[in-house]
Amino acid sequence: MEVKDWQLKALTPIWTGDAGGNGDRLIPTGIMGALRWWFEVLVRGLGGRACDPTTEVRCPDKNVQQADKPGHHCVVCELFGCTGWARKFRLMVLDEHDQVIQNQIQADQTFILRFVPLRPIREEEWCLLDATLRLIADYGAMGGKTVFKPSDESNRQNQLHHQDFGIVAVDRRPEGIDCNQQLASTFVHGSRNRRNFQDNSFSWASLQHFWCVKGRYLARQDSQRSSFNRVIGRDMRKNRSQQLFQNTNINRWLAGRQQESKKVFSFKHPEVARRTFGFVKPRLVNFQEIESRLGQVWSEFEAEHEFQQGEQIIEKLFQMKEGI
Numbered sequence: 165m166e167v168k169d170w171q172l173k174a175l176t177p178i179w180t181g182d183a184g185g186n187g188d189r190l191i192p193t194g195i196m197g198a199l200r201w202w203f204e205v206l207v208r209g210l211g212g213r214a215c216d217p218t219t220e221v222r223c224p225d226k227n228v229q230q231a232d233k234p235g236h237h238c239v240v241c242e243l244f245g246c247t248g249w250a251r252k253f254r255l256m257v258l259d260e261h262d263q264v265i266q267n268q269i270q271a272d273q274t275f276i277l278r279f280v281p282l283r284p285i286r287e288e289e290w291c292l293l294d295a296t297l298r299l300i301a302d303y304g305a306m307g308g309k310t311v312f313k314p315s316d317e318s319n320r321q322n323q324l325h326h327q328d329f330g331i332v333a334v335d336r337r338p339e340g341i342d343c344n345q346q347l348a349s350t351f352v353h354g355s356r357n358r359r360n361f362q363d364n365s366f367s368w369a370s371l372q373h374f375w376c377v378k379g380r381y382l383a384r385q386d387s388q389r390s391s392f393n394r395v396i397g398r399d400m401r402k403n404r405s406q407q408l409f410q411n412t413n414i415n416r417w418l419a420g421r422q423q424e425s426k427k428v429f430s431f432k433h434p435e436v437a438r439r440t441f442g443f444v445k446p447r448l449v450n451f452q453e454i455e456s457r458l459g460q461v462w463s464e465f466e467a468e469h470e471f472q473q474g475e476q477i478i479e480k481l482f483q484m485k486e487g488i
């Protein structure tokens with residue numbers, strides 16, 4: 165079984181620290197967590213079902229005793245593992261000289277994600293992993309602190325919670341990954357995959373509901389104004405920013421309550437990879453509403469060309485040919 169390497173370049177530091185805020189050490193589980201989360205987003209985007217391992221509906225299905233029986237675990241757990249079913253690979257984070265990276269990855273640092281198969285990995289799974297890494301690099305961000313928003317206030321730019329983390333570029337992909345949307349879609353719909361669970365609380369985290377605008381960012385402009393807060397519907401004044409401007413279901417969802425993620429993310433640095441992305445939720449907030457909110461804070465925003473969404477991004481991801 166052959167190892168596969170993706171060579172990435174960090175365009176910002178990559179935060180993989182613990183919940184206590186200690187980010188000096190590189191913690192591979194942080195990268196693994198980000199990979200898995202975006203892999204889930206991709207699988208749901210293709211119409212597959214992916215459990216959320218942080219919730220009660222996580223795999224395995226308690227009614228299926230044997231791990232190799234159909235319905236025991238979902239297509240994401242098939243690769244990433246769950247209780248009773250080990251992950252199919254080991255992830256190594258290496259520098260250009262094949263040495264394990266011990267410390268936080270810094271901006272401009274090249275690093276290699278090496279996937280060492282422990283059991284056979286199917287062609288479709290490599291294809292999905294490859295698409296996941298390109299999704300993170302081209303539209304998303306890698307790592308746990310990506311919820312932080314940038315600031316335009318000069319005295320605050322260097323504060324930790326206003327720094328950008330997790331923006332990467334793919335420098336080199338493994339050769340010979342046979343990948344197209346049809347193959348990937350058929351695979352995630354496979355009848356062996358567990359599908360019988362309620363995913364209402366996290367099904368929004370799907371590429372179908374994802375949007376991205378490149379070259380633009382949201383931030384706080386001064387103590388009275390914040391384009392970020394305006395878009396997610398929070399009070400724009402700094403000392404009031406935990407309050408919602410209008411306490412509607414949409415704003416509550418976009419801003420995220422305690423323990424719950426925001427649904428809009430924005431990155432100012434570096435300029436070449438500047439981006440704002442987020443999610444919508446069927447029957448609550450649609451792409452049009454987000455477009456209109458963005459149009460209120462960005463001058464000359466041409467949603468038609470700039471606002472990329474769902475299906476369009478899926479198609480682009482799978483149109484990739486060999487090489488970069």
Ligand SMILES: [Zn+2]
Pocket residue numbers: 214215216222223237238239240241242246
């Ligand atoms: Zn699962």
